[in-house]
Amino acid sequence: MTKLSTVRDEKQTRFAGMSEAILHRMAPEAELTDNGRQYRGFTLLELGREFLDMHGVNTRGLDRMSLAASVMQFRSGAGGMQTVSDFASLLANVANKRMRGAYGENPGSYRQWARKAPNAPDFKSMTVVQISGAPDLLQVNEHGEFTYGQMQDGKEVYSLLTYGRIVSLSRQAMVNDDLRGFDRMVTAFGFSAARLENRTVYSQLTANAAMGDGTALFHADHANLLTGSALAVGALSAMRAAMRKQKGLQNEELNLAPAYLIVPAALEQTAYQLTSSNYVPATKAEVNEFRTGGRTAVEPVVEPILDANSATTWYAAASSTQVDTVEYCYLDGNEGPVIESEMSFKVDGMSMKCRHDFAAKAIDHRGLSKATA
Structure with a gap:
């Protein structure tokens, strides 16, 4: 019998860790696993640099404002279409959890x-x-007929x-x-x-x-x-x-x-x-x-x-x-x-x-x- 297993992509794992770290900074009572703990001290900009590096984008030499623009404008999908891997989606994921809390x-x-x-x-x-409630029950005499009621x-x-x-x-x-x-x-x-x-x-x-x-x-x-x-x-x-x-x-x-x-x-x-x-x-x-x-x-x-x-x-x-x-x-x-x-x-x-x-x-x-x- 073949055993099925779920394989989690490394990018998804890191994505989840970053989400945990951001949420924990916003709400210290939020759970922080070992995966999220590695990003615990990162600023938003440092997380953004890590995110771009994870997708093979060279960020060397970028000043802080340029780096922020690159992070926010990055699209990993074909043709620049927004996908769940975008940093904006990462922040939206955190925002949803915090807002629902x-x-x-x-x-x-x-x-x-x-x-x-x-x-x-x-x-x-x-x-x-x-x-309405069911119609009142009426007495039925011996050999008598039951009559219909309406609701x-x-x-x-x-x-x-x-x-x-x-x-x-x-x-x-x-x-x-x-x-x-x-x-x-x-x-x-x-x-x-x-x-x-x-x-x-x-x-x-x-x-x-x-x-x-x-x-x-x-x-x-x-x-x-x-x-x-x-x-x-x-x-x-x-x-x-x-x-x-x-x-x-x-x-x-x-x-x-x-x-x-x-x-x-x-x-x-x-x-x-x-x-x-x-x-x-x-x-x-x-x-x-x-x-x-x-x-x-x-x-x-x-x-x-x-x-x-x-x-x-x-x-x-x-x-x-x-x-x-x-x-x-x-x-x-x-x-x-x-x-x-x-x-x-x-x-x-x-x-x-x-x-x-x-x-x-x-x-x-x-x-x-x-x-x-």
Whole structure:
């Protein structure tokens, strides 16, 4: 039986070592193998010289600026086409790892309560079909016939959007070995992508756009809008009662309950007081089942994005395992932001483009409630 083995090209090995060394300089906690350790003390320009030497390019006699230009302009593919061996691609590889690290370290608060949908295969409109509960079972007498029932459905439609920006890494930055500036640039992309996702999801609450039935997400007709209801136990109780009474598409009982209390930063302390497990009631009237450990406990979610819309408006959401609320999705194969690089004709250096494909949509009003003071 023939044993298959994978042979790694020497250039690929050195490429990986250089990537490790750059990433380790930017983030000391990053893993550094023996392969990367040999490049640990190299500056960007020294790595660039090593890179060109690796491809048989003579760099003897080049001054620092000329060397930087040669590194950035080098193309190893046929006809000068950019390939994965280019130094720009090496930096893009490092940038992606560093950016995704920053992106992952700063998840938006929306992930606590919104539901992640399956990745979208493309940018076409996606239709989310809402199915009602099964029709009520009817009594069947002896020798009687079973009758057919019908299931009702509704739908919400949305599609992915693409977001992005371009920044550049100049020849001067390479000569100056400005890895700190490079690091700040790529990590800022990660933070920016996380903020974008958060804003996009919370805009579903604050925009209060019309749903598939033509009625705003939060509306009296949807029985999920409370007015004159400052955040307090009494208002939370009224919201819970309203959500309990929500009916499905076939007028079936859903028996939902709030699982998350979503508040602006201005109501943070009040939200924590209402959900604290340390609260001890003095009388029966003061019993608060919204506290941690209570029979209808809610988890506080504090989001300062909401303050810009209203410092007194608050929301509640049921668990997405009970009912659809707001869902979000990515493009298949790109779960998060991606950095691409190319040499720029307009800028004396390398352009780096951050691209992010993301979408969010409120799917069902029944598991969401809004209260205004």
